[in-house]
Amino acid sequence: MKIEEFDLVIAGTGAAGMSAALRAEALGAKIALVEKSAYVGGTTAISGGVVWAPNNHHQRAAGHEEDRDLLRAYMKRVSQDRGDESLFDTYIDELPRAIRFLEERAEFEFTPLLDYPDYQPELIGGREGGRSLDNPLYDTKRLGVDRPLLRRNLVNGALPLTIGEAMAYRVFSNPFGLPYQEIVQRGKDGIVHGGAALIGRMLERLLRAGIRPRLGAAAKRLHLEDGGVGGVYVEEGGETLLLKARRGVVLASDGFEWDPELCAQFLPIEMKHPLSPPHNTGDALRMAHSVGAALRTMNEAWWTPAVQIPGETVDDIAPLHRGEFSIRCLPHAIIVNRRGRRFTNEARNYNDMTKPFFDQDSSRHEPRNLPAFLIADGQYLERYIFLAASRGRPIPEFIPHADSLEALAEKTGIDPTGLVDEVARWNEFSARGEDPDFGRGSSAFDRFYGDPEAPVHPNFGPISRPPFMALPIHPGAMGTKGGPRVDRHARVLSVEGEPIKGLYAAGNAQGSIFGAGYPGAGATIGQAILFGTLAAEHAAG
Numbered sequence: 142m143k144i145e146e147f148d149l150v151i152a153g154t155g156a157a158g159m160s161a162a163l164r165a166e167a168l169g170a171k172i173a174l175v176e177k178s179a180y181v182g183g184t185t186a187i188s189g190g191v192v193w194a195p196n197n198h199h200q201r202a203a204g205h206e207e208d209r210d211l212l213r214a215y216m217k218r219v220s221q222d223r224g225d226e227s228l229f230d231t232y233i234d235e236l237p238r239a240i241r242f243l244e245e246r247a248e249f250e251f252t253p254l255l256d257y258p259d260y261q262p263e264l265i266g267g268r269e270g271g272r273s274l275d276n277p278l279y280d281t282k283r284l285g286v287d288r289p290l291l292r293r294n295l296v297n298g299a300l301p302l303t304i305g306e307a308m309a310y311r312v313f314s315n316p317f318g319l320p321y322q323e324i325v326q327r328g329k330d331g332i333v334h335g336g337a338a339l340i341g342r343m344l345e346r347l348l349r350a351g352i353r354p355r356l357g358a359a360a361k362r363l364h365l366e367d368g369g370v371g372g373v374y375v376e377e378g379g380e381t382l383l384l385k386a387r388r389g390v391v392l393a394s395d396g397f398e399w400d401p402e403l404c405a406q407f408l409p410i411e412m413k414h415p416l417s418p419p420h421n422t423g424d425a426l427r428m429a430h431s432v433g434a435a436l437r438t439m440n441e442a443w444w445t446p447a448v449q450i451p452g453e454t455v456d457d458i459a460p461l462h463r464g465e466f467s468i469r470c471l472p473h474a475i476i477v478n479r480r481g482r483r484f485t486n487e488a489r490n491y492n493d494m495t496k497p498f499f500d501q502d503s504s505r506h507e508p509r510n511l512p513a514f515l516i517a518d519g520q521y522l523e524r525y526i527f528l529a530a531s532r533g534r535p536i537p538e539f540i541p542h543a544d545s546l547e548a549l550a551e552k553t554g555i556d557p558t559g560l561v562d563e564v565a566r567w568n569e570f571s572a573r574g575e576d577p578d579f580g581r582g583s584s585a586f587d588r589f590y591g592d593p594e595a596p597v598h599p600n601f602g603p604i605s606r607p608p609f610m611a612l613p614i615h616p617g618a619m620g621t622k623g624g625p626r627v628d629r630h631a632r633v634l635s636v637e638g639e640p641i642k643g644l645y646a647a648g649n650a651q652g653s654i655f656g657a658g659y660p661g662a663g664a665t666i667g668q669a670i671l672f673g674t675l676a677a678e679h680a681a682g
């Protein structure tokens with residue numbers, strides 16, 4: 142078997158792996174960066190790229206100071222008391238430092254999103270803006286011939302907008318008011334935004350330092366040596382080789398959302414709609430487990446509702462699931478189950494609003510709320526975009542539509558009496574802008590994703606004018622949260638609570654420190670950048 146020797150072997154090229162690589166490179170370590178897929182960037186490259194970094198220097202410069210006790214209280218509460226409280230101070234103190242390093246090393250500056258609310262801003266210590274950071278646009282021409290290495294964002298990569306711009310244009314509530322020509326031109330010119338911009342910059346810096354990610358190289362099994370982890374067996378080009386690691390192996394690779402068996406064992410629902418690229422199959426979890434790692438947060442994911450356009454695929458091997466972030470928050474749209482009943486606050490943050498999709502009917506042993514449908518009407522269509530339907534164009538056949546709610550119910554199998562009744566109830570709520578059933582619109586977060594120009598309330602509007610549409614909507618996830626427990630140096634801890642020598646984990650490969658919660662926009666990439674950086678500092682420092 143071929144053997145190669147390094148200081149550090151890093152698996153995965155998302156935010157976690159790239160952060161580890163950048164930091165280790167700066168510390169002078171000899172590193173191997175292996176990536177299972179054919180592209181650099183993972184889920185990070187198709188993401189909004191926002192980083193939730195409370196206490197960051199941009200926020201402070203804008204006058205948004207943090208109170209540590211309140212911030213800790215928020216993190217504890219939002220994690221539903223299942224977070225790793227021993228690491229909250231690490232997040233508060235060390236992520237801002239990691240962000241500064243990243244900015245200096247990759248030569249850019251984040252912008253604070255001063256109006257982007259935390260995901261539960263009304264909880265103690267929650268805020269209505271300032272903690273989330275936005276990426277500037279990035280010109281992929283800077284990568285030269287290596288440009289094709291960067292994973293493409295299939296959902297909105299053709300419309301490169303910073304999150305700040307998207308907010309200013311009101312991209313969801315004013316979709317016909319965007320300067321499309323200019324934005325499309327950016328896309329044609331090779332400009333990218335969000336997570337692709339973040340990864341593009343990191344990749345450029347690494348390539349300049351002579352570090353080239355090894356694509357199509359999957360870390361599969363740990364090599365044990367001297368009472369610890371001394372390397373990793375990698376499948377590359379049809380062969381297995383051993384990459385020895387003098388100082389450590391960083392598992393910055395995968396959650397397990399694309400492994401049906403692991404999902405069936407640990408998650409509360411059948412995972413049919415992961416939003417990540419289809420390479421996150423639990424390799425990191427299996428490797429960590431095989432050497433006695435303690436696990437945490439195994440039954441949680443970064444939950445997000447998903448919709449699909451038939452025929453769309455990722456890497457030609459899996460269907461593309463699109464996160465549904467907007468339709469459900471806008472006026473003239475609700476979500477119902479097959480009985481025609483609403484069952485969640487549609488406009489709540491995606492992590493929390495998805496959980497009622499899991500409710501079980503305990504007498505029938507079947508999901509109470511599935512299948513579920515996004516229902517909207519002609520008024521919606523006049524103002525906004527309904528996935529692939531918009532005004533002045535025929536509604537695509539894959540979106541069931543009809544001229545009456547009864548006919549729509551017949552087409553979709555929704556109970557007609559329930560649907561008609563529920564829509565009448567919703568219309569009553571819409572007239573007064575209040576939802577006594579689920580509290581829609583009661584949080585600053587709900588309103589942030591609504592339409593500020595809606596006559597009664599940003600999240601309310603009646604469903605009363607044909608055509609009526611019903612789009613299937615599914616419980617999905619950006620990635621899983623379960624994995625090995627880590628300490629403040631990102632060292633993987635054993636079931637006895639001791640660090641396993643030579644083994645680190647970061648990002649969605651680690652057991653999340655946020656338990657059942659999602660504190661704010663960017664908390665998953667924040668965790669990935671932080672623990673990737675800490676792993677490199679401990680191993681290579």
Ligand SMILES: Cc1cc2nc3c(=O)[nH]c(=O)nc-3n(C[C@H](O)[C@H](O)[C@H](O)COP(=O)(O)OP(=O)(O)OC[C@H]3O[C@@H](n4cnc5c(N)ncnc54)[C@H](O)[C@@H]3O)c2cc1C
Nearest residue numbers: 153155156157177183184185189190191360648649663666
């Ligand atoms: C549409 C969308 C928008 C999002 N927006 C945001 C946002 O704005 N802010 C935010 O914080 N989060 C966001 N997320 C979630 C976020 O993108 C991910 O949770 C985060 O990027 C995970 O980073 P990571 O480095 O842990 O993993 P990934 O970015 O998924 O990278 C893991 C990499 O490891 C590779 N890999 C897998 N197995 C192996 C192996 N055995 N060996 C080697 N390599 C392997 C994978 O191919 C992948 O490239 C979004 C997600 C989606 C889908």
